Amino acid sequence: MQSDRRIVNLALIGFMGTGKTSVGRFVAELLDFHYLDTDEMIQSGTGRTISDIFKADGEPAFRALEEKVVVELAGRTKTVIATGGGLPTNPNNFNSLKAHALVVCLWASPERIWERVKNQSHRPLLHDADPQAKIREMLATREPFYKQADVLLNTELRSVREVAQQIVHQFRLATSSR
Numbered sequence: 001m002q003s004d005r006r007i008v009n010l011a012l013i014g015f016m017g018t019g020k021t022s023v024g025r026f027v028a029e030l031l032d033f034h035y036l037d038t039d040e041m042i043q044s045g046t047g048r049t050i051s052d053i054f055k056a057d058g059e060p061a062f063r064a065l066e067e068k069v070v071v072e073l074a075g076r077t078k079t080v081i082a083t084g085g086g087l088p089t090n091p092n093n094f095n096s097l098k099a100h101a102l103v104v105c106l107w108a109s110p111e112r113i114w115e116r117v118k119n120q121s122h123r124p125l126l127h128d129a130d131p132q133a134k135i136r137e138m139l140a141t142r143e144p145f146y147k148q149a150d151v152l153l154n155t156e157l158r159s160v161r162e163v164a165q166q167i168v169h170q171f172r173l174a175t176s177s178r
């Protein structure tokens, strides 16, 4: 791990539907940390939903808001940060998170992701004629970014509690050896 890092937070990255919100809340409870979600920060900061921002202003406008929120996060301590699925594809965001957080990626197969998201409608990028193909394609494009995380955890055969406990273990290892 780079020596210029100051790991005081924990960032969860990963594709939509990999469990960042439920796992993140659990980890925050176990570590007695605050919990923040970048999508919620954008929604409360703008007073608009993510769907509305995508629809009215387009994806680049949303990505610019994401980058602004990531800059604000650099001042946080003792915080679990759940990030939107596309956030780490911007290297500025990834580098910024890595400076102050252990970055953990939650992983799942496209089939499992589809199972988890198919009854939800709040994700504009999945409003597609063939959402399953879209998931496969986006996951393949994003895989190299996700794999730059400090820890990569497959969530498929583990409960939320087990995933959260693994993450806490990794966080304690990363912060005690420094």
Ligand code: S3P
Pocket (backbone or CB within 6 Å): 014, 015, 016, 017, 020, 039, 050, 083, 084, 085, 086, 087, 122, 123, 124, 125
């Ligand atoms: C996105 C994921 C969403 C949200 C937006 C775009 C993406 O967050 O940021 O709809 O690009 O993968 P979740 O990963 O929390 O669903």
